[in-house]
Amino acid sequence: MGLADEIDAAVTSVVCSDWDTRKGTVVPTTDNVKLGNGAVEIDAVYLYADLADSTGLARDFTRTTAAKVIRAYLDATCRVIKARGGHIRSFDGDRVMAIFMGDSKNTDAARCALQINHVVQKIVAPRVEANLSSIKSKGFEIKHCVGIDTGTALVVRGGVRGSNDLVSIGRAPNVAAKLSDIRNGNYRTYVTEAVFKKIAEHTKYSSGDDKRLMWEGPYTREVGGETITIYKSSWWSKP
Template sequence: MGLKEEIEAGIGGVLQPEWIIRNGHVVPDTADIALSNGAVRLEATYLYADMADSTGLAQGYKDWAAAKVIRSYLNASSRIIRARGGHIRSFDGDRVMGIFIGSTKNSDAVRAAMNISWAVSKVINPALQEKWESFKWSMGHGVGIDTGTAMLVRGGIHGENDIVSIGSAPNVAAKLSDIRGGKTINISAAVYNDLDQSTKFSEGTNMWSLMGSQTYGTKSVEYYGSSYSWTP
């Protein structure tokens, strides 16, 4: 079988079987979902943490230095997401995705986001300056969070596949993490409306500002922003 026939057969194998969907109560691992037609529906909150200006970093510094910087961001973000009850299921360059479930999933995700902001400003940037006195690039980042129903499936082929999250929440969270020039953390109104008092107010002051709305496809998403950080 040539590559042409292999591709045609592969697409047929994807499109023909009906999905076998189950409702999930835990974040599945890759092996928990059937590759051919398995799917898990999950009520979850998605967090995307995205390091800013990786292009400027890559263009201005040696690859070995840029790799240390990116790994620093992913290392701190991953530790925080896991410590706050999140499940990491995807890395994409300088970005990591966390999935939170349960009754406190929105507040847990926001705590993680504020911890990541603390780590960037109070740990990573000072450590970079201490290691390389001539290092002029300063790390910034953005976190996006949204909540809703997602369908988790496996994408790829046998031996080369991973979990893919389909739905508004993972898509909107990723888009909100890309917003620059405003607040460090951007969350959908659905997340904001479900926060507990400790993740909404600091000494009686609301940590969040209504930023406006973004339109993604046919959906308008109202969102709130904050640049507060939180020491773990």
């Protein structure tokens, strides 16, 4: 059988087979999702954290410098995600995706985003500028954005045996990814209205006597051809 025939048979098998779907109560792993037609439906919060202007970083700096900046950002971000109960499921260059499940998933993800903002502004950026002189001399600013949405998604394994990974299909992962692409002043966190409504008070308001609302909105924004309601924040929270 030639390669074209092999691909034809494989694609036909995929599109003609019924999904073997089950409800998931924990974040799936590649070990518990069947490669063939396995699928897990989850009710979860998706968080995407994206380093801004990685194109300029790769263009204007050496590969070793750019790699250090990206690695520093991902290292710090992933540590916060794991500490806040998130499960990291994919990387795409300078972007990381995490899934939160459980009763407090919306609050956990929102708090995680505020803490990511703290470590990026108060740790990553100062350490990068202090130790990589070209970053500061060329005026490159370490910035990022986090997008969060909640909803049901279908998790399957994409690829072939020996070379595959989990893929999440649904509105929530798609919207969260697009929100993380926003670049707007000092705002670093964007959540959908569905997420905002379920955030606990201690993550909506600042600590102290004044109890200031840390989020602005509602605003409407077109995402993927759909007009959605979002909230944004420029606040940070120390982990």
